Amino acid sequence: MQYCNKDRLQDKITTFSQFGATAGGGITRLSLSQAALDARAEFCSRCKKLGMEVKTDDMGNIYATVKGTEDLPAISMGSHLDSVVKGGNYDGVLGVLTALETAETIVTDGIKTRHPITVIVWTNEEGARFDPAMMSSGVITGKFDRDAMLAVKDKEGMTFGEALKASGYLGDVKNRLNPNAQKAYLELHIEQGPVLEAEHLEIGILEGVVGMVNYEIHTAGQADHAGTTPMKMRRDALHAAAELICDLYDKLSKIDDELVFTMGRITALPNVHTVIPDDVRFTLDARHKDPAVVQQVVEVIKNLPTELEKCAVSYKELWSRKTVKFYDSFVDIVEKNVNGLGYTGKRMYSGPGHDAQYVADVLPTTMIFVPSVDGHSHCEEEKTPIDDCVRGANVLLNTVLDIDKL
Amino acid sequence: MQYCNKDRLQDKITTFSQFGATAGGGITRLSLSQAALDARAEFCSRCKKLGMEVKTDDMGNIYATVKGTEDLPAISMGSHLDSVVKGGNYDGVLGVLTALETAETIVTDGIKTRHPITVIVWTNEEGARFDPAMMSSGVITGKFDRDAMLAVKDKEGMTFGEALKASGYLGDVKNRLNPNAQKAYLELHIEQGPVLEAEHLEIGILEGVVGMVNYEIHTAGQADHAGTTPMKMRRDALHAAAELICDLYDKLSKIDDELVFTMGRITALPNVHTVIPDDVRFTLDARHKDPAVVQQVVEVIKNLPTELEKCAVSYKELWSRKTVKFYDSFVDIVEKNVNGLGYTGKRMYSGPGHDAQYVADVLPTTMIFVPSVDGHSHCEEEKTPIDDCVRGANVLLNTVLDIDKL
Numbered sequence: 001m002q003y004c005n006k007d008r009l010q011d012k013i014t015t016f017s018q019f020g021a022t023a024g025g026g027i028t029r030l031s032l033s034q035a036a037l038d039a040r041a042e043f044c045s046r047c048k049k050l051g052m053e054v055k056t057d058d059m060g061n062i063y064a065t066v067k068g069t070e071d072l073p074a075i076s077m078g079s080h081l082d083s084v085v086k087g088g089n090y091d092g093v094l095g096v097l098t099a100l101e102t103a104e105t106i107v108t109d110g111i112k113t114r115h116p117i118t119v120i121v122w123t124n125e126e127g128a129r130f131d132p133a134m135m136s137s138g139v140i141t142g143k144f145d146r147d148a149m150l151a152v153k154d155k156e157g158m159t160f161g162e163a164l165k166a167s168g169y170l171g172d173v174k175n176r177l178n179p180n181a182q183k184a185y186l187e188l189h190i191e192q193g194p195v196l197e198a199e200h201l202e203i204g205i206l207e208g209v210v211g212m213v214n215y216e217i218h219t220a221g222q223a224d225h226a227g228t229t230p231m232k233m234r235r236d237a238l239h240a241a242a243e244l245i246c247d248l249y250d251k252l253s254k255i256d257d258e259l260v261f262t263m264g265r266i267t268a269l270p271n272v273h274t275v276i277p278d279d280v281r282f283t284l285d286a287r288h289k290d291p292a293v294v295q296q297v298v299e300v301i302k303n304l305p306t307e308l309e310k311c312a313v314s315y316k317e318l319w320s321r322k323t324v325k326f327y328d329s330f331v332d333i334v335e336k337n338v339n340g341l342g343y344t345g346k347r348m349y350s351g352p353g354h355d356a357q358y359v360a361d362v363l364p365t366t367m368i369f370v371p372s373v374d375g376h377s378h379c380e381e382e383k384t385p386i387d388d389c390v391r392g393a394n395v396l397l398n399t400v401l402d403i404d405k406l
Numbered sequence: 407m408q409y410c411n412k413d414r415l416q417d418k419i420t421t422f423s424q425f426g427a428t429a430g431g432g433i434t435r436l437s438l439s440q441a442a443l444d445a446r447a448e449f450c451s452r453c454k455k456l457g458m459e460v461k462t463d464d465m466g467n468i469y470a471t472v473k474g475t476e477d478l479p480a481i482s483m484g485s486h487l488d489s490v491v492k493g494g495n496y497d498g499v500l501g502v503l504t505a506l507e508t509a510e511t512i513v514t515d516g517i518k519t520r521h522p523i524t525v526i527v528w529t530n531e532e533g534a535r536f537d538p539a540m541m542s543s544g545v546i547t548g549k550f551d552r553d554a555m556l557a558v559k560d561k562e563g564m565t566f567g568e569a570l571k572a573s574g575y576l577g578d579v580k581n582r583l584n585p586n587a588q589k590a591y592l593e594l595h596i597e598q599g600p601v602l603e604a605e606h607l608e609i610g611i612l613e614g615v616v617g618m619v620n621y622e623i624h625t626a627g628q629a630d631h632a633g634t635t636p637m638k639m640r641r642d643a644l645h646a647a648a649e650l651i652c653d654l655y656d657k658l659s660k661i662d663d664e665l666v667f668t669m670g671r672i673t674a675l676p677n678v679h680t681v682i683p684d685d686v687r688f689t690l691d692a693r694h695k696d697p698a699v700v701q702q703v704v705e706v707i708k709n710l711p712t713e714l715e716k717c718a719v720s721y722k723e724l725w726s727r728k729t730v731k732f733y734d735s736f737v738d739i740v741e742k743n744v745n746g747l748g749y750t751g752k753r754m755y756s757g758p759g760h761d762a763q764y765v766a767d768v769l770p771t772t773m774i775f776v777p778s779v780d781g782h783s784h785c786e787e788e789k790t791p792i793d794d795c796v797r798g799a800n801v802l803l804n805t806v807l808d809i810d811k812l
Binding site: 229 | 597598599600601604616618620630631632633634635636637639642644645647648649651652655659663664665666667668669670671672673674677678679680681682683688689691693724756757758781783784
């Protein structure tokens with residue numbers, strides 16, 4: 001087995017945590033902001049010092065490559081450097097830094113690989129400044145229209161296209177990740193959930209990204225005065241919504257133990273304590289790796305009553321995502337390396353989305369998870385202990401080297 | 407029986423609907439705004455033309471008096487001219503205009519009353535510009551501290567005291583409604599509810615104002631990622647809140663048919679579709695004329711679980727109001743006049759609060775309701791047909807004249 005360097009990885013983490021540092025110990029590093037450009041500059045500088053060739057494509061995605069000994073397709077790995085507002089020092093950036101550490105180990109330890117080894121930084125994964133998330137991996141894998149994405153504006157009215165041009169990272173379309181010239185894509189990421197920690201496991205061996213559906217459910221009643229309207233004459237949209245929420249909890253809980261579902265957002269109008277609500281909307285997010293289970297959720301939604309407590313009930317799908325399955329033989333290699341390195345781990349699916357799920361459509365792809373302390377992510381408290389980070393980097397390194405032999 | 411003049415009352419309603427008129431056919435006439443001052447000027451001008459003596463007190467309440475033939479305490483009646491934002495042409499103002507029409511009928515028909523007849527305009531009943539509602543009737547009946555009320559600021563930072571001084575309606579404390587020099591207070595108001603209309607009744611014979619309690623109920627859980635947190639590890643504050651809402655509906659529905667209760671406001675944090683809510687708050691407003699019934703609501707709240715779905719449950723009382731009972735013999739007189747005029751009506755309690763509920767603490771008081779089309783109030787659609795307004799005015803006039811004989 002080969003091993004990455006703990007001190008070197010710690011230095012990377014510490015250095016990158018300065019770019020957009022917040023008072024609370026996290027970062028605010030919105031895509032293409034000055035903080036993100038500082039992080040990109042540091043990344044490019046370190047890659048060039050290692051003798052890597054750095055290119056950017058027409059979405060600002062960065063590709064830093066260590067040459068291989070043969071004329072073969074590249075093995076790529078990476079993640080993103082942007083964060084949400086008051087995010088942490090691990091989501092995304094750890095995938096970039098473990099990939100960089102993997103490349104650095106290969107270079108400095110004089111390991112010769114047959115294939116080129118490329119570290120990728122994806123532009124605007126979070127979508128926190130420019131919606132949607134996973135914008136640039138989405139464009140180059142055909143999910144989103146580039147022109148539409150260039151026109152997306154941030155809160156100040158600046159378009160993604162303007163920000164990209166001003167950043168200096170606008171590159172050539174021909175530099176895009178080319179599936180014909182790529183052998184593999186690997187992405188390490190923090191779990192962003194509590195499972196590995198709760199089960200005292202060190203590595204998540206990803207099999208895919210769960211499918212999901214997301215609905216907005218709407219109850220429409222009549223806004224009347226709280227003090228004058230007899231109960232029998234009421235059409236209380238919050239009463240109807242509360243019954244639906246309880247009923248959905250009951251029904252969805254029975255479908256499958258691994259189904260996760262969340263009613264995360266609720267708004268009531270007019271939202272005044274002395275007025276009966278006439279308009280309540282809440283969201284339902286449901287995720288499972290098995291499309292048949294997700295379909296059962298869809299059936300529950302389709303069978304919602306159209307009227308409840310004299311209120312009209314309706315719903316609309318906000319979006320959905322099919323389950324993404326990662327490349328079986330790569331998953332096997334990750335598992336073999338977890339065992340070979342003496343780590344504990346388990347096969348699992350990702351609940352959140354990642355650039356890897358888009359890349360998986362065009363390339364053999366898999367992912368590696370490391371634990372999140374208390375399951376926190378997208379917050380300043382986000383934390384993965386350095387030993388977990390190193391274990392992840394070691395799995396990534398050995399997986400790259402194994403794939404290099406294929 | 408004596409009768410008010412329909413054309414004259416319609417002219418009053420039409421004229422006053424101009425002050426603060428909105429594009430949607432309603433009014434925005436916040437307390438002491440220019441629109442409210444225009445309405446006050448019109449009111450004073452009309453009173454003076456009728457030979458009434460006009461005074462204001464130290465809260466800007468206006469008292470316009472027709473002299474009586476004997477040195478006796480006054481019979482007063484009135485309501486308010488201020489409205490909420492985008493309110494209607496009947497809430498409050500109809501009580502002032504029917505009182506004015508009653509006085510005008512007495513003057514122009516040459517009816518001699520033994521007691522002085524006073525029409526009162528209360529300052530800032532709605533509390534829409536300066537919180538709380540019923541501010542000035544509250545101050546002069548000892549509910550609120552005057553200095554504290556003078557210091558209340560509107561959204562622009564102007565205090566009530568500054569607005570009152572600038573209005574020209576700041577009068578002498580000695581002009582306040584003096585219980586020792588008052589025989590009665592009567593207030594006509596729109597029902598603001600659907601009951602009279604639904605039961606095809608013309609007049610509401612008020613017996614009092616229902617008691618109420620108002621709580622905020624809070625569930626506290628843990629905000630975690632919707633895609634990564636297994637159901638068994640969740641502490642979902644919205645799940646707990648929805649169960650509480652349903653459970654409160656069940657329990658409170660069984661207490662009494664006339665109990666009205668409303669969960670009108672709900673907020674969830676962080677209120678993001680992909681995050682489990684950790685903080686949900688909703689209000690409960692419950693009203694009933696019988697304090698023993700209200701107490702049963704209090705007991706239900708006191709017996710809320712302290713934990714539900716692994717979330718902490720707590721509550722706080724936002725405020726409460728004891729049931730106000732109006733003066734029995736006046737209620738009887740109103741009922742006698744409804745019958746004597748050949749109108750249909752029923753005894754009922756007010757759900758909303760009115761200046762009369764404060765005055766009732768210091769003076770024999772009662773109220774008269776007229777129907778609200780579709781039960782609407784506090785909106786531009788607020789409507790009471792002119793024939794209903796005239797019927798209300800006639801009941802008010804004859805009730806004043808009956809009390810004058812006592």
